[in-house]
Amino acid sequence: MTDPVRKICLLGSFAVGKTSLCQRFVNNVFSTNYQTTVGVNIVTKQVAVGQQQLKLVIWDIAGESATPAVLKSYLLGSQGCLLIADGTRLETLTEVDRLHSYLQQHNPDIATSCLLNKADLDEQWEAPPEWLVERRERGWMVQRTSAMTGAGVEQGFIELASQLLKG
Amino acid sequence: MAEIEQLRKLLIEREQQRLDELEQQLNDREHRIDSLGEILPESLQRLQHDRNLQLSLRPPLVHGIEETIQRNPKRFAAMFYPVLGPAIRRAVSEALKGLLENINRTMDHGFSLRSWRWRIEAWRAGVPFSQIVLKHTLAYSIDEVFLVQRHSGLLIARATRDSAEVLDRDAVAAMLTAIQRFMQESFAIDDDHPVRSLEVGEHTLWNIPGEHAVLVALIQGTVVREARHMLQTQLESLHQLHEQLLQNFHTYQGQQPVLDEELQSCLLRKELTVSSSNKLKKHIIRLCVLAIIVLGICFWYGWRWWWLDIDRDKLLQSLDQQPGWVVLNDTIDNGKIAVHALRDPLAVTPDEILTQHHIDAERVSFRLENYQSMDSQLAIKRLADAVGIPLSFLQLETQAQTAQPIDHGQWFSVAKPVKRSVWQDLQVLDRSLGLQLLKAPNLDLGNLSRILAAPENVELQWRGDVLVLNGQVDARWRDGLQARLAEFGVDVIVDDLSIVTFEHYASLFQQRWNNQLLVFADNTVLNADGADTLALFTQEAIALKSLSGENVLPFTMQISGLTDGEFTTPLNTGLRTQRAQSIQNELMAAGFASELISIAEISQASAEDNVRAVRITLQERADGNGSGQD
Ligand SMILES: Nc1nc2c(ncn2[C@@H]2O[C@H](COP(=O)(O)OP(=O)(O)OP(=O)(O)O)[C@@H](O)[C@H]2O)c(=O)[nH]1
Numbered sequence: 023m024t025d026p027v028r029k030i031c032l033l034g035s036f037a038v039g040k041t042s043l044c045q046r047f048v049n050n051v052f053s054t055n056y057q058t059t060v061g062v063n064i065v066t067k068q069v070a071v072g073q074q075q076l077k078l079v080i081w082d083i084a085g086e087s088a089t090p091a092v093l094k095s096y097l098l099g100s101q102g103c104l105l106i107a108d109g110t111r112l113e114t115l116t117e118v119d120r121l122h123s124y125l126q127q128h129n130p131d132i133a134t135s136c137l138l139n140k141a142d143l144d145e146q147w148e149a150p151p152e153w154l155v156e157r158r159e160r161g162w163m164v165q166r167t168s169a170m171t172g173a174g175v176e177q178g179f180i181e182l183a184s185q186l187l188k189g
Numbered sequence: 190m191a192e193i194e195q196l197r198k199l200l201i202e203r204e205q206q207r208l209d210e211l212e213q214q215l216n217d218r219e220h221r222i223d224s225l226g227e228i229l230p231e232s233l234q235r236l237q238h239d240r241n242l243q244l245s246l247r248p249p250l251v252h253g254i255e256e257t258i259q260r261n262p263k264r265f266a267a268m269f270y271p272v273l274g275p276a277i278r279r280a281v282s283e284a285l286k287g288l289l290e291n292i293n294r295t296m297d298h299g300f301s302l303r304s305w306r307w308r309i310e311a312w313r314a315g316v317p318f319s320q321i322v323l324k325h326t327l328a329y330s331i332d333e334v335f336l337v338q339r340h341s342g343l344l345i346a347r348a349t350r351d352s353a354e355v356l357d358r359d360a361v362a363a364m365l366t367a368i369q370r371f372m373q374e375s376f377a378i379d380d381d382h383p384v385r386s387l388e389v390g391e392h393t394l395w396n397i398p399g400e401h402a403v404l405v406a407l408i409q410g411t412v413v414r415e416a417r418h419m420l421q422t423q424l425e426s427l428h429q430l431h432e433q434l435l436q437n438f439h440t441y442q443g444q445q446p447v448l449d450e451e452l453q454s455c456l457l458r459k460e461l462t463v464s465s466s467n468k469l470k471k472h473i474i475r476l477c478v479l480a481i482i483v484l485g486i487c488f489w490y491g492w493r494w495w496w497l498d499i500d501r502d503k504l505l506q507s508l509d510q511q512p513g514w515v516v517l518n519d520t521i522d523n524g525k526i527a528v529h530a531l532r533d534p535l536a537v538t539p540d541e542i543l544t545q546h547h548i549d550a551e552r553v554s555f556r557l558e559n560y561q562s563m564d565s566q567l568a569i570k571r572l573a574d575a576v577g578i579p580l581s582f583l584q585l586e587t588q589a590q591t592a593q594p595i596d597h598g599q600w601f602s603v604a605k606p607v608k609r610s611v612w613q614d615l616q617v618l619d620r621s622l623g624l625q626l627l628k629a630p631n632l633d634l635g636n637l638s639r640i641l642a643a644p645e646n647v648e649l650q651w652r653g654d655v656l657v658l659n660g661q662v663d664a665r666w667r668d669g670l671q672a673r674l675a676e677f678g679v680d681v682i683v684d685d686l687s688i689v690t691f692e693h694y695a696s697l698f699q700q701r702w703n704n705q706l707l708v709f710a711d712n713t714v715l716n717a718d719g720a721d722t723l724a725l726f727t728q729e730a731i732a733l734k735s736l737s738g739e740n741v742l743p744f745t746m747q748i749s750g751l752t753d754g755e756f757t758t759p760l761n762t763g764l765r766t767q768r769a770q771s772i773q774n775e776l777m778a779a780g781f782a783s784e785l786i787s788i789a790e791i792s793q794a795s796a797e798d799n800v801r802a803v804r805i806t807l808q809e810r811a812d813g814n815g816s817g818q819d
């Protein structure tokens with residue numbers, strides 16, 4: 023008998039920090055050097071949610087590949103999704119909205135959670151506070167994170183993991 | 190009755206009517222067909238699992254199909270064509286693929302040593318070659334198997350030969366799925382045609398899809414199709430046993446059963462069946478290598494020895510012919526030719542012999558003892574050494590004679606004069622050799638000429654016992670004549686009265702030609718007598734010049750122009766100069782250097798020279814033999 027395993031996907035525009043968040047969460051490292059992901063990058067991590075052990079298989083999907091057909095194929099068998107936006111680029115928030123409604127429509131069983139990344143970049147911050155408030159009021163899970171400082175990253179992933187165990 | 194009939198009619202008329210209708214319906218065939226058609230599909234559907242229905246339907250259906258095919262096969266062919274085509278193509282391509290693999294492998298081995306072994310094996314066993322190739326190329330090993338949930342890419346179970354856990358197995362399983370997705374998307378392949386195999390380094394990845402899970406096998410070597418079939422069967426049985434788990438693995442709550450053990454049976458392996466004979470072959474190969482090495486060493490030594498032997502033969506043969514060498518003993522020792530020999534110190538040196546025959550000096554060692562050879566060549570050499578005559582001369586002169594017993598007397602007659610001081614040594618040598626030697630040199634004229642080192646123009650002649658010399662020589666040679674004869678022990682009377690020395694000749698010349706007058710016919714032309722005189726003078730002067738050895742005339746010539754009449758008149762002064770110059774020119778033209786010919790001052794001419802002429806005055810040159818190039 024082994025612990026349960028869950029597949030989760032990381033979605034969002036390119037360069038929002040999906041790979042960086044994975045690296046911070048799994049290996050606790052960060053690099054400012056940007057290397058775009060080709061196709062998909064897969065890492066795993068054993069996490070504890072309360073008393074329960076859980077293994078996460080994390081599919082870090084290239085920002086460019088979010089066409090419906092590709093998305094559908096990568097989402098197969100996935101239990102959870104982290105939608106990532108870059109707080110310094112408004113258009114990435116729009117993309118998160120788009121992805122969220124896509125999931126609602128096509129994969130309503132998938133647990134979602136939203137991360138507003140690059141929280142450390144106060145100066146360039148563009149995401150209006152209302153955006154976050156509105157989404158939370160609608161029942162979304164939204165979390166500010168920084169792959170650079172590590173703030174909110176662990177919580178973001180664990181929060182999604184606990185949703186998976188409930189489901 | 191009528192009332193009863195009436196009553197019945199009243200009571201059951203409507204029922205009667207319906208009965209009639211029913212009867213009519215039952216009897217109405219058309220109606221029955223319609224109503225049965227309404228319910229038949231539904232009832233068939235309901236009874237589809239009913240064994241009885243299946244059994245009863247089968248014979249008429251089969252029969253009907255059979256009959257139709259018999260009656261109209263074309264129609265069935267047309268019907269099945271869309272299905273059969275792809276099916277056949279697929280079957281054929283599967284078979285071809287397997288065949289191609291084997292052919293490729295056969296080609297690979299086409300010209301290898303192994304292929305020849307297999308050919309022999311096929312020939313001995315009397316089976317086709319391809320069968321043997323097949324037999325030998327079946328070796329493979331399935332090293333690792335993953336059971337992966339088809340959609341999620343989650344790893345359900347894994348079995349491996351290598352117990353060491355190297356990679357994150359979950360990530361690997363997911364990656365395998367992702368790669369497949371990636372390829373399917375890239376090449377727009379639908380899910381019904383998954384990637385079947387991948388080449389990864391030396392491994393082949395097989396992807397065997399099932400309904401809920403995929404079996405991924407990591408294979409080394411060449412796997413036969415049957416193995417794929419076995420894996421397929423294994424996957425199917427896993428589906429049967431654990432359908433729920435495979436289907437819901439991605440959401441499975443709580444602890445999950447581990448299927449790793451059950452996957453172990455997928456780790457198929459086929460060994461090459463030739464292992465035992467392989468060992469024997471390895472032994473044989475090792476023995477062969479050893480034998481080759483030993484043979485190689487033997488060959489090397491044999492080869493060296495053989496060469497050494499050839500060198501030795503060459504050397505001994507040459508030493509045998511060499512004067513002054515006597516080989517006492519020769520051996521081959523430690524890869525070297527050892528020669529023990531007697532050698533005359535005058536004989537050729539060992540090094541000379543070796544270089545002459547291109548024999549490596551490193552490979553020959555000499556042990557030499559000195560002795561004196563009686564060989565005539567060496568005796569001559571020794572003689573030459575002793576008397577100080579260059580050997581080159583001797584060899585030249587004696588070569589023609591070596592065939593005959595050597596007559597040293599004769600030899601001596603042609604040899605360069607031997608100094609008297611070495612006569613004693615010669616006699617000693619002579620005794621030791623037991624040869625005859627003339628007590629005195631041969632006195633033929635050639636030999637005497639050599640002894641005297643006579644110049645070319647000296648003629649030697651016998652007049653009775655007197656040696657007469659005739660010719661022109663310089664005084665020094667004539668004066669040394671007697672001393673030379675004495676030195677070489679030649680005892681003859683010499684008449685050298687006819688010998689003319691240069692000095693003597695020169696003085697005769699001067700006596701004859703000094704103050705010679707050359708008479709002119711008119712102003713500047715010599716008369717006939719004058720011209721003859723000048724010609725004779727020139728001739729003799731040239732002869733004297735050539736005698737001098739240095740080709741120099743030992744005189745200067747002064748030319749004075751003379752006139753008759755009053756010599757101071759301007760006309761006569763000019764004439765004198767003209768005449769002197771014309772003679773000077775002629776002498777210069779005859780080859781006498783201008784600095785030896787001068788024209789006298791007018792004042793020097795005396796009044797009594799009252800002739801139309803020039804006078805030549807000869808004076809001995811101040812510098813004796815002089816350095817003037819004349
Ligand atoms: N300051 C800051 N920079 C970040 C943060 N997260 C990511 N970055 C930087 O943003 C760039 C893009 O990061 P990635 O993690 O590669 O982005 P991605 O979403 O994986 O991009 P794609 O793979 O191309 O879709 C990199 O240069 C990161 O260093 C963050 O929290 N703060």
Ligand SMILES: [Mg+2]
Binds near residue numbers: 059
């Ligand atoms: Mg990335």
